Amino acid sequence: xxxxxxxxxxxxxxxxxxxxxxxxxxxxxxxxxxxxxxxxxxxxxxxxxxxxxxxxxxxxxxxxxxxxxxxxxxxxxxxxxxxxxxxxxxxxxxxxxxxxxxxxxxxxxxxxxxxxxxxxxxxxxxxxxxxxxxxxxxxxxxxxxxxxxxxxxxxxxxxxxxxxxxxxxxxxxxxxxxxxxxxxxxxxxxxxxxxxxxxxxxxxxxxxxxxxxxxxxxxxxxxxxxxxxxxxxxxxxxxxxxxxxxxxxxxxxxxxxxxxxxxxxxxxxxxxxxxxxxxxxxxxxxxxxxxxxxxxxxxxxxxxxxxxxxxxxxxxxxxxxxxxxxxxxxxxxxxxxxxxxxxxxxxxxxxxxx
Numbered sequence: 001x002x003x004x005x006x007x008x009x010x011x012x013x014x015x016x017x018x019x020x021x022x023x024x025x026x027x028x029x030x031x032x033x034x035x036x037x038x039x040x041x042x043x044x045x046x047x048x049x050x051x052x053x054x055x056x057x058x059x060x061x062x063x064x065x066x067x068x069x070x071x072x073x074x075x076x077x078x079x080x081x082x083x084x085x086x087x088x089x090x091x092x093x094x095x096x097x098x099x100x101x102x103x104x105x106x107x108x109x110x111x112x113x114x115x116x117x118x119x120x121x122x123x124x125x126x127x128x129x130x131x132x133x134x135x136x137x138x139x140x141x142x143x144x145x146x147x148x149x150x151x152x153x154x155x156x157x158x159x160x161x162x163x164x165x166x167x168x169x170x171x172x173x174x175x176x177x178x179x180x181x182x183x184x185x186x187x188x189x190x191x192x193x194x195x196x197x198x199x200x201x202x203x204x205x206x207x208x209x210x211x212x213x214x215x216x217x218x219x220x221x222x223x224x225x226x227x228x229x230x231x232x233x234x235x236x237x238x239x240x241x242x243x244x245x246x247x248x249x250x251x252x253x254x255x256x257x258x259x260x261x262x263x264x265x266x267x268x269x270x271x272x273x274x275x276x277x278x279x280x281x282x283x284x285x286x287x288x289x290x291x292x293x294x295x296x297x298x299x300x301x302x303x304x305x306x307x308x309x310x311x312x313x314x315x316x317x318x319x320x321x322x323x324x325x326x327x328x329x330x331x332x333x334x335x336x337x338x339x340x341x342x343x344x345x346x347x348x349x350x351x352x353x354x
Contacts, residue, residue: 047315050351052095055088058338058347061113063130064275065170067150068123072333074347075127076103076112081344085111087125087148090333090349103127103146104155112142114219116170118178120202124149126158126178128200131166141165141186145200159205163196167238169222171230174256177201179210181232182217193218193238197254214261215250221276225284227306230254231264233286234273247271251304265309271300279303279354280330287317287334301332301352319348330354 044051055074062077072090079085087100106112115130125148131139143164146155161180168183178200185194193216199208213232220235231253237246247270252261271288279285288300301314319336336348 044318047318048352049315049318050353051318052349052351053097054346054348055090055097055335056099056346057083057086057088058336058345059085060337062335063115063117063127064333064335065117065119065125066277067119067125069150072335073100073117073125073148074335075117075125076106076115076130078111078113080338080341083344092331092333092351100148100153101155103144103148104157105132105144113139114166114168114184115142116168116180116183118170118172120147120172120178121176122202124202126170126200128161128170128178128180129165129168129183131184139166141184141191159200159207161200162198162207162209163194165194165196167218169217169220169232169235171222171224173199173224173230174228176203177208179222179230181222181230182213182220182235184218184238191238191240192216193236211254211259211261213254214252214263215248217248219272219289220248221273221286223276223278223284225253225306226278226282227253228256230256231276231284231304232261233276233284234267234271234288236272265304265311267302268311268313269300269302274299274334275332277332277354279332281354282306283312283354285314285332285352285354287332299334303354317350317352319350 059077059079063075065073067073074088076085085102085106087102089098089100112130112132117127120126128145131141141164143161145158147158148155163185165183165185169181171179173179180198182194184191195213195216197210197212199210216237217235218238221233223231225231233251235248249266249270251266252263254261274287274289276286284304286302299316301316303312317334332352334350339345
């Protein structure tokens with residue numbers, strides 16, 4: 001269990017940072033949008049982003065993944081006003097949201113922040129890791145793994161991760177395994193970013209250890225590239241024992257052939273990454289949570305070309321905070337944070353076609 005000194009402060013500061021960034025971006029949008037809703041929509045469309053139906057039960061620090069059916073699934077998080085943390089299902093065809101059951105340990109209202117999600121080869125939605133808080137607001141990393149059957153609309157509890165951690169990333173490899181990368185783990189004191197990688201084998205309901213990343217990371221994204229390598233993108237290095245928090249621009253790729261990690265071209269800007277997806281053009285798109293640690297600036301959007309080993313900076317999404325970037329029908333879906341921390345509110349949702 002982590003010590004109470006940083007956990008209480010970290011959770012308050014996290015909430016405050018999300019609010020500040022959302023408020024700042026909203027103010028900028030109002031100042032520049034003009035008097036016409038039509039002109040605002042036109043200006044938004046020119047950036048490549050499209051506003052769609054906002055997500056009910058808005059939240060922060062959630063996990064998300066794309067199902068084999070092209071739907072987006074948003075899981076867990078931190079929500080206000082004792083609302084239930086339903087799993088939310090976004091249908092890109094009808095542009096509507098529907099409710100599914102929350103993970104087993106969130107049957108009532110509560111919170112489970114900084115977890116990860118991935119879709120298995122048979123369509124099961126996996127939810128893993130994260131952290132939960134008790135009444136004293138002590139954030140404790142978890143190792144639980146749950147699977148959601150979309151046909152039965154029920155969750156099952158699977159084998160737990162060997163290393164409990166939150167703020168991790170997850171991706172499904174070409175071998176059908178669910179890879180859990182990095183995150184914030186309990187180091188016996190206050191908590192430190194880890195480079196560990198563990199792989200879940202669905203057919204055996206068991207875990208195995210994979211080669212560790214070269215850089216310990218939290219709040220980053222993982223994605224299988226068009227070259228069938230596993231990419232770990234950006235994030236931050238945290239060591240609460242020394243008070244060190246450093247944003248990362250580095251990107252590394254894991255070869256399933258050689259079983260080694262190799263650094264590739266870094267991001268143009270160091271940033272925490274909310275999600276990554278391979279677009280229709282074969283590039284890897286990474287959605288940045290923020291441009292500077294603790295800053296109130298906008299998010300970022302960058303595209304990586306595997307063939308040229310280079311990044312291109314694109315128009316950032318219109319929402320700030322813990323937006324989640326996932327792919328649906330070769331588009332990027334970004335779900336922003338709840339618009340109010342004092343009353344039930346929606347999560348603004350935007351789509352970017354690649």
